[in-house]
Amino acid sequence: SQQGEEDPQALSIQEGENATMNCSYKTSINNLQWYRQNSGRGLVHLILIRSNEREKHSGRLRVTLDTSKKSSSLLITASRAADTASYFCATDQDNAGNMLTFGGGTRLMVKP
Amino acid sequence: DAGVIQSPRHEVTEMGQEVTLRCKPISGHNSLFWYRQTMMRGLELLIYFNNNVPIDDSGMPEDRFSAKMPNASFSTLKIQPSEPRDSAVYFCASSLALSDSYSNQPQHFGDGTRLSIL
Numbered sequence: 001s002q003q004g005e006e007d008p009q010a011l012s013i014q015e016g017e018n019a020t021m022n023c024s025y026k027t028s029i030n031n032l033q034w035y036r037q038n039s040g041r042g043l044v045h046l047i048l049i050r051s052n053e054r055e056k057h058s059g060r061l062r063v064t065l066d067t068s069k070k071s072s073s074l075l076i077t078a079s080r081a082a083d084t085a086s087y088f089c090a091t092d093q094d095n096a097g098n099m100l101t102f103g104g105g106t107r108l109m110v111k112p
Numbered sequence: 113d114a115g116v117i118q119s120p121r122h123e124v125t126e127m128g129q130e131v132t133l134r135c136k137p138i139s140g141h142n143s144l145f146w147y148r149q150t151m152m153r154g155l156e157l158l159i160y161f162n163n164n165v166p167i168d169d170s171g172m173p174e175d176r177f178s179a180k181m182p183n184a185s186f187s188t189l190k191i192q193p194s195e196p197r198d199s200a201v202y203f204c205a206s207s208l209a210l211s212d213s214y215s216n217q218p219q220h221f222g223d224g225t226r227l228s229i230l
């Protein structure tokens with residue numbers, strides 16, 4: 001079974017709007033990562049948040065982590081058409097080395 | 113810097129044939145992962161290596177699948193014999209694993225091999 005589950009599965013917004021994607025997971029983690037995948041390409045790492053962090057920023061990206069609720073969110077502000085992609089959360093698991101378990105992803109479409 | 117390099121990018125072959133997918137990880141990375149991505153099942157971890165040693169192959173679907181990492185700069189995933197249900201995009205990823213798992217680094221993905229078994 002998947003460790004991370006993204007919500008929503010698909011999201012369509014207008015350019016300039018903010019996009020929020022959520023991820024829930026089941027077991028304790030050391031860190032949670034977000035990745036982006038453009039059509040026909042491999043996944044690209046966006047941001048990593050550790051279990052002792054609650055919020056992290058990188059450019060137009062803001063990630064939050066609530067370990068008590070086992071959930072994370074990715075916010076993309078002032079979206080652009082080029083942000084159109086699938087976004088995945090990935091969790092490691094305590095004592096599982098550096099294996100990651102990926103969720104099913106959110107397909108984001110940003111309309112110009 | 114060169115990223116993870118996979119070959120071929122596309123492979124179309126008939127069922128029953130042997131398929132070999134290749135991966136060159138990022139220099140200096142000590143962990144290598146093989147994933148399979150399909151619409152139905154999403155991204156699945158097949159096997160991962162640490163320092164060229166297979167650590168977890170529980171995701172390998174069946175004995176038709178095998179993976180090797182003869183040195184730090186090369187890995188192969190082989191399917192023999194191939195079946196239509198093996199059609200998917202296969203990704204290789206590498207990362208730097210530290211002794212402290214809390215400090216592990218992100219994974220870097222290649223652009224995948226799109227495999228079609230007819």
